Amino acid sequence: GESVGLHLPTLSVQEGDNSIINCAYSNSASDYFIWYKQESGKGPQFIIDIRSNMDKRQGQRVTVLLNKTVKHLSLQIAATQPGDSAVYFCAATSGSRLTFGEGTQLTVNP
Amino acid sequence: KAGVTQTPRYLIKTRGQQVTLSCSPISGHRSVSWYQQTPGQGLQFLFEYFSETQRNKGNFPGRFSGRQFSNSRSEMNVSTLELGDSALYLCASSPTGLYGYTFGSGTRLTVV
Numbered sequence: 349g350e351s352v353g354l355h356l357p358t359l360s361v362q363e364g365d366n367s368i369i370n371c372a373y374s375n376s377a378s379d380y381f382i383w384y385k386q387e388s389g390k391g392p393q394f395i396i397d398i399r400s401n402m403d404k405r406q407g408q409r410v411t412v413l414l415n416k417t418v419k420h421l422s423l424q425i426a427a428t429q430p431g432d433s434a435v436y437f438c439a440a441t442s443g444s445r446l447t448f449g450e451g452t453q454l455t456v457n458p
Numbered sequence: 459k460a461g462v463t464q465t466p467r468y469l470i471k472t473r474g475q476q477v478t479l480s481c482s483p484i485s486g487h488r489s490v491s492w493y494q495q496t497p498g499q500g501l502q503f504l505f506e507y508f509s510e511t512q513r514n515k516g517n518f519p520g521r522f523s524g525r526q527f528s529n530s531r532s533e534m535n536v537s538t539l540e541l542g543d544s545a546l547y548l549c550a551s552s553p554t555g556l557y558g559y560t561f562g563s564g565t566r567l568t569v570v
Contacts, residue, residue, distance in 0.1 A: 380557055391462075391548050391561035392501075437501065444489060444514045444555035448501035 351375075352440050352449040360455045367425040369452045371438035376419065378440040378447075383412060383423045385434045386451070392437060395423070430456045460484065462551050462562035470568045476537040479565045483530050483551030489513075490532040491555065492524060495546040495564070504547075507532055508555050539569045 351374045361367050373381070379400040384392035398405045398412045398421070405412050411424040425432055433456045439446040463482040471477050483490050491506035491514075503516040507526035524534040530551075536543055546566050550559040 382559065384561075389563075391464075391563045394560065397557070439501075441556065444491065444506045444508065444552075445503045445516070446491070446493075446501075446550070446559060447503070448493075450500050 352438060352447045356452055357450065358453045358455070360457060361428050363428060363430060363456055363458050365428055367423075367428045367432070367454060367456075369423045369425075369436050369438075369454065371421050371423075371449050373419050373421070373438075373440045373447075373449075375440065375442055375447075376416075378442060380441040381412070381414060381421050382439045382441075382446070383410075384437045384439065385432075386437065387434045395436075425454075428454075428456050430458060432456055462549060462560050464547075464549055464562035464565050466565060467563065468566045468568075470570060471539050473539055473541060473569055475539050476535060477539060477567060478533050478535045479547055479549075479567075481532045481534075481549035481551075481562060483532070483549075484560055487551035487553050487560075488530055489552040489555030490526055490530060491550050491552070491559070492532070492534050493548045493550065494518070495548055496544075501548070504534065506555055513555065536567075541569050543567065544569045 382397040383395040386392045396407045409426045435451045438449045489508045492504040506514040526532045546564045548564045550561045552559045
């Protein structure tokens with residue numbers, strides 16, 4: 349079945365640095381990918397998405413890169429701020445079902 | 459516009475009881491899906507409803523069920539609660555179930 353994994357469970361960066369969070373997926377039929385941010389006590393919050401016909405998409409301070417050849421996507425956060433501290437999940441679709449990775453805890457040190 | 463509303467936010471139940479959780483999707487969204495989040499298993503898909511029909515189902519026992527009403531509001535029910543059912547239950551609404559998923563804040567269920 350589908351599985352989605354992240355390479356690192358935790359990531360610690362200095363305020364102002366760029367952060368990169370990675371994710372690998374297994375289902376080559378997945379055609380839509382999403383990054384979510386989850387803060388303690390809250391539900392996942394949409395950050396950015398990308399369809400399989402694209403390899404890069406940019407938002408405000410965030411960029412998602414998709415490499416379908418190796419089934420890998422990454423989230424880049426520019427100029428990381430303390431408010432970016434949270435758990436980040438990638439998710440891939442299979443029909444109307446989202447399969448989530450395990451999450452990376454991002455800690456931003458002042 | 460209003461987001462996804464889940465009620466109640468917190469719930470404490472005893473083993474063997476049953477529980478019903480509610481989710482009101484974003485206006486105009488016809489798909490509602492449910493997820494269970496636990497520290498050990500992460501976010502696991504329970505089921506998805508679209509236009510009052512269950513369209514997709516995850517690998518959970520039959521004790522977990524749901525339904526969707528004509529106004530797209532959804533409920534999920536867990537019968538004969540077990541300690542392992544303690545989790546954060548999240549619902550997500552989407553216009554069609556194929557993109558644009560927005561999550562609610564979840565219902566924290568504790569089974570004692």
